[in-house]
Amino acid sequence: MGTLEDQTELAVRDYKYREFVVQKNELIQRVRNNLTERELKLLEFMISQVTANDDQLYTIKTTINFINRLFRFGDGGRNLQLTREALMSMRRKAFWFRDEERKTTETVSWLDKVVIYDDGSVELRLDATLAPYLVGMLGGNFTQYRLNDIVNLKGKNTLLMYKLIQSHYMGNKMAFELERENLLDYFNKPDMKWNAFNQKIITPTIKKINDVTIIHVDYEFITRGRKITKVRFTVGPFRIRHGNI
Structure with a gap:
């Protein structure tokens, strides 16, 4: 389970330079993405929380303030609300995914858990269907890049x-x-x-x-x-x- 509680500028800067986004190539190449720019960055943040030793997708604990500072979304109540709305929107969105190995096409959600507390803390979990494309990326056909590139784009x-x-x-x-x-x-x-x-x-x-x-x-x-x-x-x-x- 990931926990991000340190809200200092140093912690935010250290996180974006330290963390990588790792996922199977199929998840990028085959999905026709239906997310907004802010939602895409939120997704990349959550994927960066998956570690090489994880055996499943765990709940991520962080704050909207940390996310907004990480991606330079801006301060103030309006930007806090925009990120809340983006997280709720991601929970509702789904996409079609074709699995050539299993010869199946299925609907997949991005998130299966979004809990937003009044103090601005959040609990997030990616949908379990995504686990084969995010967990156990120690070898094989996967992509890895620095989260800082996503922050800057x-x-x-x-x-x-x-x-x-x-x-x-x-x-x-x-x-x-x-x-x-x-x-x-x-x-x-x-x-x-x-x-x-x-x-x-x-x-x-x-x-x-x-x-x-x-x-x-x-x-x-x-x-x-x-x-x-x-x-x-x-x-x-x-x-x-x-x-x-």
Whole structure:
């Protein structure tokens, strides 16, 4: 069971630099995310509370004040209320998940417990259905990145792009390709024109990732005839952009 009671600035700063978000790649790549930016960050915070030694998803005890300071959501009653509402909204939301190994499609909730006390403390627990994708990440096909990157990123699409890239990135400098249709589907934009998708999602999100995270991303379009069919991403550590590798 996780407990976060220390509300000092030092504790908040230490937490965001120390903790990692670890999850199976399938949870990122296959889920069509229905969360807002604030809800996405709350989810990442809760996943960061799962440790390598956990055998199940335990209840997390913290405060809304700690969460708001961690993500720089802002002070005051209004921002406290927005985070309360986001947690309650996450409890109500569900998504479809396809398990290729079991050959099943099922509805999955993000949270199965949200308790908010009058003093601002909260008890949170991720839905048990998510456990196979979050617990026991000691080997296999999983993604790991620093929570501090999530803290620094702004915008839902930027968060989604970062998570998608990290789910394919294996370290050092490497390249991978994603199908055009899969990218449109991942961002829930199946009918968006490609030029608009590039201008509104690809270009600005990659710029933000390069500006504030520990990775650097370049990309190019792959064509078949005159049609763009894929995007090739080349990813490496932050220092590559400074010519140190």
